[in-house]
Amino acid sequence: MQPTITVQDLEQGYGKTIILKDINLTVNQGQILALIGPSGSGKSTLIKSIMGMLLPKQGQVRVLDTPMPNRLILGKIGFMAQSDALYQGLTGKENLEFFGSLLGMNQAKIHAQLDYVTGIVNLGPHLDKFVKDYSGGMKRRLSLAISLLGQPQILILDEPTVGIDPELRAHIWDELHKLAQQGCTILLTTHVMEDAEQADQLLMIRRGEAIAQGSPQGLLDQFEVKQIEQVFIKAGRNQDARLGSN
Numbered sequence: 001m002q003p004t005i006t007v008q009d010l011e012q013g014y015g016k017t018i019i020l021k022d023i024n025l026t027v028n029q030g031q032i033l034a035l036i037g038p039s040g041s042g043k044s045t046l047i048k049s050i051m052g053m054l055l056p057k058q059g060q061v062r063v064l065d066t067p068m069p070n071r072l073i074l075g076k077i078g079f080m081a082q083s084d085a086l087y088q089g090l091t092g093k094e095n096l097e098f099f100g101s102l103l104g105m106n107q108a109k110i111h112a113q114l115d116y117v118t119g120i121v122n123l124g125p126h127l128d129k130f131v132k133d134y135s136g137g138m139k140r141r142l143s144l145a146i147s148l149l150g151q152p153q154i155l156i157l158d159e160p161t162v163g164i165d166p167e168l169r170a171h172i173w174d175e176l177h178k179l180a181q182q183g184c185t186i187l188l189t190t191h192v193m194e195d196a197e198q199a200d201q202l203l204m205i206r207r208g209e210a211i212a213q214g215s216p217q218g219l220l221d222q223f224e225v226k227q228i229e230q231v232f233i234k235a236g237r238n239q240d241a242r243l244g245s246n
C-alpha cells in the first residue's frame with residue numbers, strides 16, 4: 001500500500017535557525033499519527049512542512065506520493081491550523097457555508113453535511129451566533145467542523161482538542177476513529193497525553209528531534225514504563241544526556 005504521508009530526513013527552520021532535524025515519518029491510509037512535544041518543539045513547523053507552507057531546507061515531504069505544495073492534493077486535505085482563521089462578523093453557519101463554497105461544494109451539499117460536522121463537535125445549538133461571541137473552545141470546534149467538510153481523504157489538525165472538555169474530546173475521538181476506519185488518514189498535534197494514547201502512532205518531538213516514535217504500546221514496552229507521559233520524560237532525559245542539558 002502506498003503511504004499517504006511520508007517525511008524523509010527533514011531539516012526545517014526559519015532563516016538560518018534550524019528548528020527540526022532528521023525527522024522521518026510515514027502515515028498509511030487509515031492510520032492516526034499524533035505529534036506530541038513541548039511548546040516550541042516544532043510540531044506546527046512540521047505540519048506546515050507537510051502542508052507545503054514551508055519548503056524543506058533538506059529532505060523530502062510527500063503526500064499521496066506528491067511533493068507539497070500541490071493544489072490537487074491540498075483539495076483532499078481537511079486542515080485545521082493552530083490559530084483559528086474564522087470570520088468573526090459571520091455566524092458559525094455562515095462560516096461553514098463560506099468555507100464549504102471555497103471547496104467547490106454547492107449550498108445543498110454543504111447543508112447535507114452541516115448536521116454531521118457540527119454534531120461531531122456539538123456546535124449545533126450555536127450555529128446562528130456570531131463567531132465574535134464564541135468562546136475559544138467553540139472557535140476550535142468550529143475550525144474542526146470546517147476541516148471535516150467535504151469528507152477529506154486526509155485530516156491534518158493542529159491542536160484540535162485545545163479548550164475542549166473531556167466528554168466532548170472522547171466524542172471527537174470516537175468520530176476520528178470512525179473516519180480512520182473508513183480510510184481517512186489523520187495527523188494531529190497535541191499536548192495532551194490522553195490524546196496521544198488514542199493514536200496508532202506517536203512521534204515525540206523535543207528540541208527539534210524525534211526522541212521517540214512508535215505505537216503507544218510499543219513505546220511503553222520499549223521504555224519499560226506504564227504511562228505515555230513517562231516515555232516522554234525518559235526519552236527526554238536520554239536526549240539531554242546525549243546533547244547536554246543546555
Ligand SMILES: Nc1ncnc2c1ncn2[C@@H]1O[C@H](COP(=O)(O)OP(=O)(O)OP(=O)(O)O)[C@@H](O)[C@H]1O
Binds near residue numbers: 014019037040045
Ligand atoms: N515564522 C516563524 N519565524 C521564526 N521562527 C518561528 C516561526 N514560527 C515558529 N518559529 C519558531 O520555531 C520554533 C517551533 O515553533 P512551532 O510553532 O513549530 O512549535 P510547536 O511545537 O508547534 O509549539 P506549540 O505547541 O506552542 O504550538 C519556536 O522556537 C518558534 O519560536
